[in-house]
Amino acid sequence: MKDLFGTKMDTNGGYGHPLRLPAGCTVSIHQYIWYATIFGLSAVLVVLSCIVYFDSGFGFLGPLKFGAVGSYNSSEGIVVAETGQIKELGGVGDYNSSERNKIGETRQQQNLGGVGDNSNGEGIMVNETGQQQKLGGVGDNGNAEGIMVNETGQQQKLGVVGGNGNGEGIMVNETGQQQKLGGVGDNGNGEGIMVNETGQQNSGEGIMGDETGQQKQPGDVRVNNSGEGFVGLKGEKKQLSECDLSVGMWVRDEAYPIYQSQNCPFMDSGFRCQENGRPDTDYLKWRWQPSDCDLPRFDPRKFLQSIQNRRIVFVGDSIGRNQWESMVCMLAEAVSDKTRIYEVNGNPITKHMGYLSFRFEDYNCTVEYYRAPFLVYQGRPPAGSPPEVRMTLKVDTLDYTSKLWVNGDILVFNTGHWWNYEKTVRWGCYFQEGHTVNIKLDIETAFQKSMNTWVKWVRQHVDSEKSHVFLRTYSPVHFRAGTWKTGGQCHEETWPDLKSSSLSSWKTQIMSEAIQHLQERKNVQSLNITYSAKMRKDGHPSIYYVGKENGPASIKKQDCSHWCLPGVPDQWNHLLYSHLIARGYGDLGTRVSRK
Incomplete structure (x- = not known):
């Protein structure tokens, strides 16, 4: 039996003798198969080597191009994708250069500003300069828009928030710079945005996060990473004229205070806490922020221009004097030559009783104070009064200085602190109506009658088309462990009570009713400071109302009222300034700011 090649085979189809090879060569069939296998494997290795060679190239040759397009050595640089197409890489350089990590795992071209993976599981991108942006880095996408890469390698648009790979939320502002946790930038629409701890953007204009990245709700103080307080408002802000300025919170503001006591010569020594040795300064760094709107920036020069040839009149007790001196100092910031501000009668400000009037010569305006702690007339009792009556309060007649209040352009009244047992009945001061002293008349009813008298005076003597009238509400005291005469204290208070509740009393109720009785008058309103002042237990002189040469005062004799x-x-x-703007007073304008 023979095969196709004529070789003799045995009856079973096999070869009965060895394969014939050239002389001297004798190989079995098993050796033949072995040699063939070796040869085949070698061929495979050669093919694979060629593939590697053409794909990656040697350092001095560079990669082989498929479907050559353009010049490989041009400055534009090229990248070969799996499809063999030549890709341009925005002038980044050669594929085999150190910039190879601009190509993702698929070796597809990443467009300018596009994001890919650098084969290490990190998101990367290319900015307009061709530089690689690391995970969480920020660059420019070629359209002058700030972009960034989040932890998944996805591109984040302008103002969009992602993670930077460290569990921190980041964002991009309008300049393309990365904003850290709790930072505020611009989302491209002029709106402030923030990043919380999850890297999510919190909407709402002006919302900020604190150090932990958590968004603060209205009613809380927001402190950013620089220790500055900000507030965010939910929803749309109200117009100033529609906003309740008394509801809000105290926020830290490093721009405060707006003046220094040493630069204001028009101030009682008892209010100069820093000069009197108070060591802490945190109490100076707070401003009031309403919940539903922003206050206008206080502009002393613009305010002085609006009251040119006019009068601001403060009437009330020593807390009213406190506010009056504050106003003089605030306005004085706009006057470089302080000698152009003077008391019209040459009276000294310290320990002066009666009334004082400071003229701002360059604006021909005055800022005046009239001492009238009860608003109504206090004097000697009528003849025939009971022996315990040393003096009386005429609840149906305003203070003797009231004739000087008339024609004030801005009138600010306050009362309340002296309406108590200690300042009246204990001193032998009772209440009088007409020519009759009513020993049995209680203090609350007497106060009610006095406020009714004030309402009548406003109606009869104030032209509400010309003048603006404010009744400032009661200013709380903060004596702890006692009262003003029993060793009450506040000298260790250095921080506001930011979660204080509202304060209501018969005094505030009566004052509120007085304003309601004047609703028909155009420019008469309440200056409600009670709620905000109740939070500020840290703001009193305490033991620092005495000069350094004689102070501080004894801890048993503290001032926690002024x-x-x-x-x-x-x-x-x-x-007060904000209310005037809301009412369109003078030329103050209506532009608002957070500062």
Whole structure:
């Protein structure tokens, strides 16, 4: 039996003898198969080597191009994708250069500003200069828009927030710079945005995060990473004229105070807390922020221009004097030559009783104070009064200085602190109506009658088309472990009570009713400071109302009623200024700012 080649085979189809090879060569069939296998494997290795060679190239040759397009050595650089197409890489350089990590795992071209993977599981991108942006880095996408890469390697647009790979939320502002956790930037629409701890953008204009990246709700103080307080408002802001300025919160502001006591010669020594040795300064760094709107920036020069040839009149007790001195100092910031501000009668400000009037010569305006702690007339009792009556309060007649209040352009009244047992009945001061002293008349009813008298005076003597009238509400005291005469204290208070509740009393209720009785008058309103002032237990002189040469005072004799200047009364005047703007007073304008 023979095969196709004529070789003799045995009856079983096999070869009965060895394969014939050239002389001297004798190989079995098993050796033949072995040699063939070796040869085949070698061929495969050669093919694979060629593929590697043409794909990656040697350092001096560079990669082989498929479907050559353009010049490989041009400055534009090229990249070969799996499809063999030549890709341009925005002038980045050669594929085999150190910039190879601009190509993702698929070796597809990443467009300018596009994001890919650098084969290490990190998101990368290429900016307009061709530089690689690391995970969480920020660059420019070629359209002058700031972009960034989040932890998944996805591109984040202008103002969009992602993670930077360290569990921190980041964002891009309008300049393309990365904003850290709690930072604020611009989302491209002029709106402030923030990043919380999850890397998510929190909407709402002006919202900020604190150090932890958590968004603060209205009613809380927001402190950014620089220790500055900000507030965010939910929803749309209200117009100033529609906003309740008394509801809000105290926020830290490093721009405060707006003046220094040593630069204001028009201030009682008892209010100069810093000069009197108070060591802490945190109480100076707070401003009032309403919940539903922004206050206008206080502009002393613009305010002086609006009251040119006019009068601002403060009437009330020593807390009213506190506010009056604050106003003089705030306005004085706009006058470089302080000698152009003077008391019209040459009277000294310290320990002066009665009334004082400071003229701002360059604006021909005056800022005046009239001492009338009860608003109504206090004097000697009528003949035949009971022996215990040493003096009386005529609840149906205003103070003797009231004739000087008339024609004030801006009138600010306050009362309340002296309406108590200690300042009246204990001193032998009772209440009089007409020519009759009513020993049995209680203090609350007497106060009600006095406020009714004030309402009548406003109706009869104030032209509400010309004048603006404010009744400032009661300013709380903060004596702890006692009262003003029993060793009450506040000298260790250095921080506001930011979660204080509202304060309501018969005094505030009666004053509120008085304003309601004048609703028909055009420019008569309440200057409500009670809620905000209740939070500021840190703002009193305490033991620092005595000069350094004689102070501080004894801890048993503290002042927790008046306020340090600069300090809380500055914010009352800021509210006053804001109310005037809301009413269109003078040329103050309506532009608002957070500063």
